[in-house]
Amino acid sequence: MSDEQNIEEQPTDNSPQSREENSKSLTDSQSQTIHPKLENMEVHKHPQHVTHKKKWGEYLLEFFMLFLAVFLGFVAENIRETIVEKEKGKQYIESFYHDLNTDTATFAKIIENDNVKLDALKNLFQCYDTIKKNWKSTSCLLPIAKNSRTNLSVSFSDGTLNQLKNAGGFRLLPREDKDSIILYDNQVRDYQDYHYTYFQESQNLVRSTFSMLLDFEANRYLSKAIAGSDSSIVELPLLLSYDKPLLNKYFNELLRYKNAIAGQKRILLQLQTKAAGLIAYFKNKYYLENE
Numbered sequence: 001m002s003d004e005q006n007i008e009e010q011p012t013d014n015s016p017q018s019r020e021e022n023s024k025s026l027t028d029s030q031s032q033t034i035h036p037k038l039e040n041m042e043v044h045k046h047p048q049h050v051t052h053k054k055k056w057g058e059y060l061l062e063f064f065m066l067f068l069a070v071f072l073g074f075v076a077e078n079i080r081e082t083i084v085e086k087e088k089g090k091q092y093i094e095s096f097y098h099d100l101n102t103d104t105a106t107f108a109k110i111i112e113n114d115n116v117k118l119d120a121l122k123n124l125f126q127c128y129d130t131i132k133k134n135w136k137s138t139s140c141l142l143p144i145a146k147n148s149r150t151n152l153s154v155s156f157s158d159g160t161l162n163q164l165k166n167a168g169g170f171r172l173l174p175r176e177d178k179d180s181i182i183l184y185d186n187q188v189r190d191y192q193d194y195h196y197t198y199f200q201e202s203q204n205l206v207r208s209t210f211s212m213l214l215d216f217e218a219n220r221y222l223s224k225a226i227a228g229s230d231s232s233i234v235e236l237p238l239l240l241s242y243d244k245p246l247l248n249k250y251f252n253e254l255l256r257y258k259n260a261i262a263g264q265k266r267i268l269l270q271l272q273t274k275a276a277g278l279i280a281y282f283k284n285k286y287y288l289e290n291e
Helices: 003-009 016-034 056-120 124-133 141-146 159-166 175-213 216-227 244-286
Strands: none
Touching (some): 056 175, 159 175
16 A cells, blocks of 8 residues: 555544644644743742842841931031031131220220329329318319219120120130130129229219318319319319318228229239230131231
């Protein structure tokens, strides 16, 4: 039997079930031919996959990155605040520097006035002896009365100091600057205590006792005589009468007043020296300009 006859004799099954089995067999054969190693390939999950479990190292890295970001932000904010506070502290120093220059001018003016007073009061004993001999010879009292009736007001430039104390500005200053300013402030307050107690009390007593000695009629020409605008009235009597105990009291108070002026001058000279030293210190440290 020939090959053609064998082929013709093979049964042919065209049923639907047979066709479906043939198609499935062909598909499986093709799949094995195209992807022969598909079964051996491992399927990897993406790290962002919902079922992916992070390793402890990844959690540690994320924590470190978050901590580093927060820490760097904190450091940057601290640096910014430090720069702002340093600039604010320098502004306080500049303001205090200007106050010091104003104070030194005030010191110089008061010291000069104290020198004039002391010069007028240097002849107290001679004047007392003159009036004891002749109570109507009171020309020596004119310069004494002129320099014991009034006094220059003391006014410090304390605006910056008050801000430093009340607004907590001292914390913005270097310690050496703060200590220098506080020491100066203490000296100023010591002077103010002295001036408003001992000095002012001495002057008040002098003026009060002089008003008891002064003849009321003398007030008509006393101001002109003190001012020196009328030399013809210099020899006119100033005293109401010769009251030795009251006159003695008056000159004792004048002597005390003279000592009070000398004490004020001494304290002001110390303050002037301290202020001048601070001016030079701050000028050199912060490159400040001259007033």
